[in-house]
Amino acid sequence: xxxxxxxxxxxxxxxxxxxxxxxxxxxxxxxxxxxxxxxxxxxxxxxxxxxxxxxxxxxxxxxxxxxxxxxxxxxxxxxxxxxxxxxxxxxxxxxxxxxxxxxxxxxxxxxxxxxxxxxxxxxxxxxxxxxxxxxxxxxxxxxxxxxxxxxxxxxxxxxxxxxxxxxxxxxxxxxxxxxxxxxxxxxxxxxxxxxxxxxxxxxxxxxxxxxxxxxxxxxxxxxxxxxxxxxxxxxxxxxxxxxxxxxxxxxxxxxxxxxxxxxxxxxxxxxxxxxxxxxxxxxxxxxxxxxxxxxxxxxxxxxxxxxxxxxxxxxxxxxxxxxxxxxxxxxxxxxxxxxxxxxxxxxxxxxxxxxxxxxxxxxxxxxxxxxxxxxxxxxxxxxxxxxxxxxxxxxxxxxxxxxxxxxxxxxxxxxxxxxxxxxxxxxxxxxxxxxxxxxxxxxxxxxxxxxxxxxxxxxxxxxxxxxx
Amino acid sequence: xxxxxxxxxxxxxxxxxxxxxxxxxxxxxxxxxxxxxxxxxxxxxxxxxxxxxxxxxxxxxxxxxxxxxxxxxxxxxxxxxxxxxxxxxxxxxxxxxxxxxxxxxxxxxxxxxxxxxxxxxxxxxxxxxxxxxxxxxxxxxxxxxxxxxxxxxxxxxxxxxxxxxxxxxxxxxxxxxxxxxxxxxxxxxxxxxxxxxxxxxxxxxxxxxxxxxxxxxxxxxxxxxxxxxxxxxxxxxxxxxxxxxxxxxxxxxxxxxxxxxxxxxxxxxxxxxxxxxxxxxxxxxxxxxxxxxxxxxxxxxxxxxxxxxxxxxxxxxxxxxxxxxxxxxxxxxxxxxxxxxxxxxxxxxxxxxxxxxxxxxxxxxxxxxxxxxxxxxxxxxxxxxxxxxxxxxxxxxxxxxxxxxxxxxxxxxxxxxxxxxxxxxxxxxxxxxxxxxxxxxxxxxxxx
Numbered sequence: 035x036x037x038x039x040x041x042x043x044x045x046x047x048x049x050x051x052x053x054x055x056x057x058x059x060x061x062x063x064x065x066x067x068x069x070x071x072x073x074x075x076x077x078x079x080x081x082x083x084x085x086x087x088x089x090x091x092x093x094x095x096x097x098x099x100x101x102x103x104x105x106x107x108x109x110x111x112x113x114x115x116x117x118x119x120x121x122x123x124x125x126x127x128x129x130x131x132x133x134x135x136x137x138x139x140x141x142x143x144x145x146x147x148x149x150x151x152x153x154x155x156x157x158x159x160x161x162x163x164x165x166x167x168x169x170x171x172x173x174x175x176x177x178x179x180x181x182x183x184x185x186x187x188x189x190x191x192x193x194x195x196x197x198x199x200x201x202x203x204x205x206x207x208x209x210x211x212x213x214x215x216x217x218x219x220x221x222x223x224x225x226x227x228x229x230x231x232x233x234x235x236x237x238x239x240x241x242x243x244x245x246x247x248x249x250x251x252x253x254x255x256x257x258x259x260x261x262x263x264x265x266x267x268x269x270x271x272x273x274x275x276x277x278x279x280x281x282x283x284x285x286x287x288x289x290x291x292x293x294x295x296x297x298x299x300x301x302x303x304x305x306x307x308x309x310x311x312x313x314x315x316x317x318x319x320x321x322x323x324x325x326x327x328x329x330x331x332x333x334x335x336x337x338x339x340x341x342x343x344x345x346x347x348x349x350x351x352x353x354x355x356x357x358x359x360x361x362x363x364x365x366x367x368x369x370x371x372x373x374x375x376x377x378x379x380x381x382x383x384x385x386x387x388x389x390x391x392x393x394x395x396x397x398x399x400x401x402x403x404x405x406x407x408x409x410x411x412x413x414x415x416x417x418x419x420x421x422x423x424x425x426x427x428x429x430x431x432x433x434x435x436x437x438x439x440x441x442x443x444x445x446x447x448x449x450x451x452x453x454x455x456x457x458x459x460x461x462x463x464x465x466x467x468x469x470x471x472x473x474x475x476x477x478x479x480x481x482x483x484x485x486x487x488x489x490x491x492x493x494x495x496x497x498x499x500x501x502x
Numbered sequence: 503x504x505x506x507x508x509x510x511x512x513x514x515x516x517x518x519x520x521x522x523x524x525x526x527x528x529x530x531x532x533x534x535x536x537x538x539x540x541x542x543x544x545x546x547x548x549x550x551x552x553x554x555x556x557x558x559x560x561x562x563x564x565x566x567x568x569x570x571x572x573x574x575x576x577x578x579x580x581x582x583x584x585x586x587x588x589x590x591x592x593x594x595x596x597x598x599x600x601x602x603x604x605x606x607x608x609x610x611x612x613x614x615x616x617x618x619x620x621x622x623x624x625x626x627x628x629x630x631x632x633x634x635x636x637x638x639x640x641x642x643x644x645x646x647x648x649x650x651x652x653x654x655x656x657x658x659x660x661x662x663x664x665x666x667x668x669x670x671x672x673x674x675x676x677x678x679x680x681x682x683x684x685x686x687x688x689x690x691x692x693x694x695x696x697x698x699x700x701x702x703x704x705x706x707x708x709x710x711x712x713x714x715x716x717x718x719x720x721x722x723x724x725x726x727x728x729x730x731x732x733x734x735x736x737x738x739x740x741x742x743x744x745x746x747x748x749x750x751x752x753x754x755x756x757x758x759x760x761x762x763x764x765x766x767x768x769x770x771x772x773x774x775x776x777x778x779x780x781x782x783x784x785x786x787x788x789x790x791x792x793x794x795x796x797x798x799x800x801x802x803x804x805x806x807x808x809x810x811x812x813x814x815x816x817x818x819x820x821x822x823x824x825x826x827x828x829x830x831x832x833x834x835x836x837x838x839x840x841x842x843x844x845x846x847x848x849x850x851x852x853x854x855x856x857x858x859x860x861x862x863x864x865x866x867x868x869x870x871x872x873x874x875x876x877x878x879x880x881x882x883x884x885x886x887x888x889x890x891x892x893x894x895x896x897x898x899x900x901x902x903x904x905x906x907x908x909x910x911x912x913x914x915x916x917x918x919x920x921x922x923x924x925x926x927x928x929x930x931x932x933x934x935x936x937x938x939x940x941x942x943x944x945x946x947x948x949x950x
Contacts, residue, residue, distance in 0.1 A: 051736070053590070053636065054629040055599050062623060063555055091553055093524045094881050124802075132812075136802035141867070143874030161878055164524055189815065197818055199841040200771035203667055309768035312660035344585075344597040354594055357653030360661055380661055412602050419604010422623050426554050427885050 062418055067425055067448040073435070074265045078273065080252040080280050085435060086268045087260040089428035095166050095261030096429050098158035099177045099276075102254040102286055102440045106152045106222045106371060108245065109291070113222070114229015118194060118237050119245040120148040120155055125186040128175030132186055139172060146172045148180075152227065153324075153370045154440055155249045163262035167271065174275040177250055180242075187239035194234045198226075202502040205314040205380075205481040208305050212500065213316045216301055216477035217374060220294050252279050254286025258436050260428045293372045296320040297475055300495030304488065305481040305502055313386035313482035314378075317393050319472040321366045321373035324441045330454055331466035332366055337413035338405040338463075339396065339471075340364025340377055345412060348396050352379055358389050366470075370441065375470065383482050387490025390478060394494070397473040404464040418452050525877060530907035531722075531884065532894055538731055543715025543743045546734055547894050547904075549722045551887055556623055557723025558891040559630045561638065562899050563616040564718070565711035567691075568684040568750055568829065573699045575691010578611040579655050580704050584618065585609075586647045589640045593647060596633050603629065613685050614828045615899055621888050624724035628733055634719075635737030638712055643701050652696060659690050668836075670765050671775045671940045675834070678763050679777035679936040683754040683829060713744035720895035723887040754779070754830055761936040766943035771818065772839040773940040774849045780824055780831040780929050783900045789913040790921040791824035791833060791929070796872035797864055797922070798822040798855065803871070805855050816840060816848040822856070828900065833929055845941060859926035863919040876914050880907060 074086040105116040124147055125132040139146045144161020146169060159173040201207045211226050218224040225233065257276065259268045296319060322332055333341075340348035340363045352362035362379040377397065381389040405413070425431050425448070438447050480487055484499040491497050531549060538546040567577045587593040600607045605622035620630045663669035673688045680686035690696070719738070721730060757779060781787050799806045799821035806820035819838040825831055835856070839848045883889050884907075897904040 054632040055591075055595075059603055059629075060625045063625065092881055092884060093528060094878075133803065133808070137867075137871075140801035140803045140875065141871045143871070143876075143878035162524070162881070189812070192815065193811075193818065196771075196840040196842055200818055200838070203769050203771055205665065307768070310665045312657065312665050343601050344594050345601045350594070353654055354650070357650035358657070360654055360658035381657060382660065412598075415602050416604050419623055419626075420606070421604070423556055423604065423606055423621055426556050426887070429885075 059415070062422070062452070064452065067431060068435070074269065076269060078252075078276065080276070081255070082252045082272070082276055082279065083256045083439065084269055084272050085256060085258040085432065085439075086263070086265045087258075087428050087432045087435075088263065088265055089260055090262050093163045093262050094160065095163040095169070095259065095263050096158070096160040097170060097173065097257070097259040098156050098436075099173060100154055100156040100256045100258065100436060100440070101249050101251075102154060103249050104150045104153045104155050105227045106369065107249070107287075108222060110220060110222050110224050111233060112245075113225035113233045114194070114227065115233070115237060115241060115245050116150045116155060116249065117228050118190065118234065119242040119249065120150045122182060122187055122190050122239075122242045123148040123157070123176050123180040123246065125190065126181035126183055127172075128179045128181075130175070131181065131183070135172070135175075142168060144169055146176060148176050150227075150249075152223070166263055166268075170271055170275060178276075178279060180246060182239040182243050182246070184239045187237070187242060191234060191237050194228060194237075195231055198228060198231055198234065205307060205310060205312075208307070208502050209314045209316040209378075209479045209481050212303050212305055212479045213318045213376065213477055214374070216297065216303060216479070217318055217320060218294060221291060223293070223369070223372070223374075251281040251284070252276070253281045253284055256436055256439055258432050260432045287370075293320070296472070297477055300474065300476055300478060302478045302480070302491050302495045302497045304484045304491065304497060304499045305479065306484050306499055307481050307502065308483040308485070310482045311383060312380050313383050313389075313480050313487060314380045315386065315390055315393070316376055316378050316479045317390065317397070317473075317476050318374050318376040319476050321375040322368055322470060323372050324368040324370060325443065326368070328462070328466050328469065329368065331458060331462045332470055334410065334413050334417060334455070334458060334463050335400070335405065335466045335470070336364055336366055337416055338409045339400050342413055342416050345416070347399070348377060348379075348393065351396060352381075352389060352392055356392070358382075358385055358392075362393075383486050386480055386482065386487055387493070390480070390491065390494060394473045394476065397471045397476070400467045400471055404467055405460070407460055410460050410463055414455055414458070417455050421451055525881065525911060526908075528881070528907065531890060532904045532906060535894060535904055536727060540714065540735060540739055542739065542741055543713075544734075544738050544741070545718045545898065546731065547718065547720040547898060548727050548730060549890060549894060550725060550727055551722055551890070552724050554887075555724050556621065556887060557627055557721065557725055558619060558621045558887040559627060559634070560617055560619040560720045560891045560895050561634055562718040562720065562895045563618070563712060564614075564716045564747070564899055565616055565707075566612050566614040567687055567689045568613050569711060569748075570684065570687070570707075571750075573691065573703055574687040574695040575655070575689070576695075576699050576703060576707055577616060578690050579652065579696060579699055580707050581609050581611045581616050581618075582651045582655060583643060583648065583704055584637050584641065586651065587642050588636050589642055591633070591636060596637060599629060599633060600626070605630070611689055613689060617895070619888070619891070627721070627725050627730060631730070631733045631737050635734075635741070638714070638717065638738070639741040641708055641712075643704050643708070645701050648699070648701050648704065652699065655690065655696055656693065659693065659696065663688065663690065664693075667767055667769045667771075667773055667940045670767055671773045671836075671938050674763050674765050675775045675777050675936060675938045676832075678761050678938060679757075679779065679832065680754055681757075682752050684750055684752065685754070685827060685829065710744065711747065713747070714738060714741045715743040716747050718895055718898050720891045720898070722891040722894070757934050757936075760932055763936075763938045765938065765940045767940050769940055769942055770841045772845050772942070774835075774837040774839060774845060774852065775938045776835040776852070777936045778833040778930050778934045780833040782830045783826040783828050785831075787925050787928070788824065788826065790917045790925045792876060793869065793872045793914065793917045794859060794922045794926060795823040795833070796875055797868050798859070800872070800875050805858070806852070809855055810837065810848065810851050814847075814851055816843040816851060820852060826900075845939060849937070849939075856926070856930050860923065860930060863923050866919070869917070869919055869922070873914050873917070877911060880910060
């Protein structure tokens, strides 16, 4: 405490100095995200790629077996089958039925779980590092030896149908379902990832078994490990568990069908929920794929428009100036074959029309009154800072590296991110606004009472009212 | 810290020996905590951690909704106003400066505390310190900004509560379970109160509770402690302390019988929630209640999942958990009933599982499994600077010290099957419970 008394004295003499916000920001620190040599990368004979990133700071380990094939690899008639299959994989594998498997995982205090996204399916596991062998064995059972018992399959089908019905209680889920339907009708991106009552009704153990065979094969697969584990031991363990896993040499990816053309003109859909006091609003158009050459420009653009929190235009106008909403944002969801741009907010029902008008106006303004130099510099700084925060843990770093593999992006992308971000010109960002925002062809979804909403929304395009 | 160490030694002796457990050798970063108190009463907790170039800065205000007097929701509405400008900063400048450096910032209000946090790269800490001190000492409140922000909060209330079945259930549950204590009020406030809050009331709340002697600053990450302390002293040191911090004296009287309420809402999946009165933060029964709730609802082999979700298929989710609060906790249950299931039956099965906790000792296997899950959770909770800052700030506000990891492990390891049965019998009684259902309104009889 004596030392602090000296500080107090110093502090007094320093009082009156300029506050830090009046100083120019210090330059961000540079350096590789992963120090040279820290990441192990090898490929087994079967094509399975192994990534290991040691991190001895805590006695824990996290791993995953990831397939570059997900929900989008099945046609829309089978919507939900990927997610049904990966969930059923969790319900009995190897020598253990569903209960025995759950008990084995829970006894370790860890987690072992299969799941899926649009472009990937994964079996992930984590727990204490001393349980590495047990956790990896359970993960391998789930990936390679799921039991697909008919009783469990029927139970899961029934649960999935009930969950789809419950999801209608959530306005934001409803809005996202209907927006995807409007933008991608007839494509795998159209229906929800968990499927529809019609598609789910046909799922059974045999369907899951077939889907599993298509998804879980070594071509393009990646096994990743991070944590308090010796790299050599981790690689040996993967070999022990997966050496006999041989594919038939089929192409790693499964291409989905071509995207439908973007909708012509605007469409407005009201999802009928007469009880709600707040209208949930989503406005979207076709976006870009994860590998689009202008993805960085688009990221910067979006930070200005609606992805940059309170400093973004949409938030600033809808919430700060007008007090219309608690949340207001925009984003680009980027997937392998394309993606979606969306802007979102929620406001009291009588103001819904005004809020929709404001969002459309901001999208139009991004094109006609393009981001200023100051806005772009702010967004650039935001992007670089967020990048560092997003890579605080080794789990996050490894996950970002795996993502690059999945989409075939350059392996040095993390290390070059800051310089690429700095090299973007203002002109490139402005061009991205013209190329990628299309308010004139937007699909507009509003969840709430149609009786109060219809008249407010008719100005924006033909209105259709649908049941949830 | 000396007293804490002695207590710890006793606890370790009492715990069953577990040979070669790597967690026993785990270095607890909190052991390196440095505690500094400024002359104006501000407590500063600093913990250097140079594994990544980032840092978390948190200001814990010892004021929450329990401290409100005339207007419910003022603690939370006021938290929003803290982003609205000061004598030297315009509205949202605070956020723009931090976001302009890529920082992540937010705040939350609970029944007991209000917490402001910034997760930033290390070199941004001086900016964060100056900005936080500026708004803790020199907030500028105007009628116009309050009126706009009031609308924002009412939209938040619609989203989280009025249009949200779980939010409705929770609001009704706390209002039912607590009859006298301010915990009965929703943190976001009753609508009519939020609509009526005045600038003057906000100013009084600020002057009363946002004084340095009612704040704890917690900083973890990539920085030099001497530099950061000097900066904090320069920025926060001039703020004057409050002479006294008033607290609400109300204590909750004993509950003498079951209470029930029903909320009608357009839901497809009804909800059944339950609350039992449970001990306050830091009670010796806490660890047993934590283990009990883990056995009930953590993992796919947990009792509620197996019985309600898997075997009987009456629910899509079912959980029970111990929620610590400074003036008296709550053990809550939440059952997400399937749209095709009977609410009565789902509720009955839930209470059967609670009764089993009272009537039969849990098995050794269940006990060990639950303890392991809690232990792994403690390790996972040390992964980020934000989580560490949260732990030391939260502990300091609750206990006036940071509980060492080894102490918490020892407490959990010491829980036996008989402890679980004892706390279940003591707290999870029919007399002490309050039950709220959220269900669709009964269909109206057609007019004849």
